[in-house]
Amino acid sequence: xxxxxxxxxxxxxxxxxxxxxxxxxxxxxxxxxxxxxxxxxxxxxxxxxxxxxxxxxxxxxxxxxxxxxxxxxxxxxxxxxxxxxxxxxxxxxxxxxxxxxxxxxxxxxxxxxxxxxxxxxxxxxxxxxxxxxxxxxxxxxxxxxxxxxxxxxxxxxxxxxxxxxxxxxxxxxxxxxxxxxxxxxxxxxxxxxxxxxxxxxxxxxxxxxxxxxxxxxxxxxxxxxxxxxxxxxxxxxxxxxxxxxxxxxxxxxxxxxxxxxxxxxxxxxxxxxxxxxxxxxxxxxxxxxxxxxxxxxxxxxxxxxxxxxxxxxxxxxxxxxxxxxxxxxxxxxxxx
Numbered sequence: 001x002x003x004x005x006x007x008x009x010x011x012x013x014x015x016x017x018x019x020x021x022x023x024x025x026x027x028x029x030x031x032x033x034x035x036x037x038x039x040x041x042x043x044x045x046x047x048x049x050x051x052x053x054x055x056x057x058x059x060x061x062x063x064x065x066x067x068x069x070x071x072x073x074x075x076x077x078x079x080x081x082x083x084x085x086x087x088x089x090x091x092x093x094x095x096x097x098x099x100x101x102x103x104x105x106x107x108x109x110x111x112x113x114x115x116x117x118x119x120x121x122x123x124x125x126x127x128x129x130x131x132x133x134x135x136x137x138x139x140x141x142x143x144x145x146x147x148x149x150x151x152x153x154x155x156x157x158x159x160x161x162x163x164x165x166x167x168x169x170x171x172x173x174x175x176x177x178x179x180x181x182x183x184x185x186x187x188x189x190x191x192x193x194x195x196x197x198x199x200x201x202x203x204x205x206x207x208x209x210x211x212x213x214x215x216x217x218x219x220x221x222x223x224x225x226x227x228x229x230x231x232x233x234x235x236x237x238x239x240x241x242x243x244x245x246x247x248x249x250x251x252x253x254x255x256x257x258x259x260x261x262x263x264x265x266x267x268x269x270x271x272x273x274x275x276x277x278x279x280x281x282x283x284x285x286x287x288x289x290x291x292x293x294x295x296x297x298x299x300x301x302x303x304x305x306x307x308x309x310x311x312x313x314x315x316x317x318x319x320x321x322x323x324x325x326x327x328x329x330x331x332x333x334x335x336x
Contacts, residue, residue, distance in 0.1 A: 104193025
């Protein structure tokens with residue numbers, strides 16, 4: 001088992017592939033299009049109710065923008081992850097860079113006070129910025145990527161973009177950032193957030209690559225244990241960011257400490273589990289499903305037609321579970 005996930009594990013990465021081993025584009029484009037679509041829908045309309053489906057009907061360009069922004073970011077992160085065999089530290093830094101582009105440049109929520117218990121310090125809402133960054137690392141990037149890889153297991157361990165596709169995705173992502181910089185309010189802060197993101201990207205790519213891990217003979221957790229763990233882990237995360245600050249009203253920098261500790265604890269637990277014998281795609285899917293259930297429940301009761309996306313997505317997760325259950329020939333990743 002390696003350090004960060006491929007299609008079958010949250011912490012393994014396939015070896016770098018040469019151009020000759022890359023599959024023809026006609027076999028990769030369905031995965032690319034799916035990630036472009038789900039990359040926008042999962043964080044905006046499935047895991048949250050930030051953008052209800054009725055908004056897309058009123059303004060179809062909004063759906064295009066979100067899919068381009070989220071989807072291109074996920075594609076670029078994913079292909080760097082696969083082609084370079086990135087370790088977990090690199091993936092987290094790239095996720096932070098995306099969070100800076102999203103909430104620091106486009107939405108500018110790093111510089112706002114969204115709810116009781118949060119405040120600005122030196123012009124930055126550190127607690128809310130930390131919470132949103134954690135969300136984007138897990139839900140916008142990692143979960144979106146892994147769900148699509150579960151849908152397309154035959155190409156899950158390969159890069160999906162050639163050089164031209166990478167350049168196009170980077171150009172489109174840059175155009176979305178330009179739109180954020182052209183906004184009237186908070187422009188100096190938006191520029192600062194983009195600079196932070198651009199500094200983090202080369203650092204992430206230059207960090208040591210993932211290294212093989214010693215095999216752990218202990219069995220991987222059962223599927224239902226993973227679903228329940230994912231459920232309560234997500235539930236506690238949302239309690240920490242929405243309920244605790246309002247009830248406790250700590251200084252704005254103090255809330256960063258429990259959030260960071262909780263995130264580190266979750267990463268450590270995942271690293272232990274994914275190194276165990278038998279960890280594979282079914283375990284990965286079970287954990288992802290559990291982590292999405294609290295979101296799906298809450299979002300489904302929001303006005304705006306969310307049921308039209310949450311129910312089909314939940315059905316997709318159930319279908320994937322049956323699909324992998326009946327395809328035992330898809331073996332777990334080797335722990336060697």
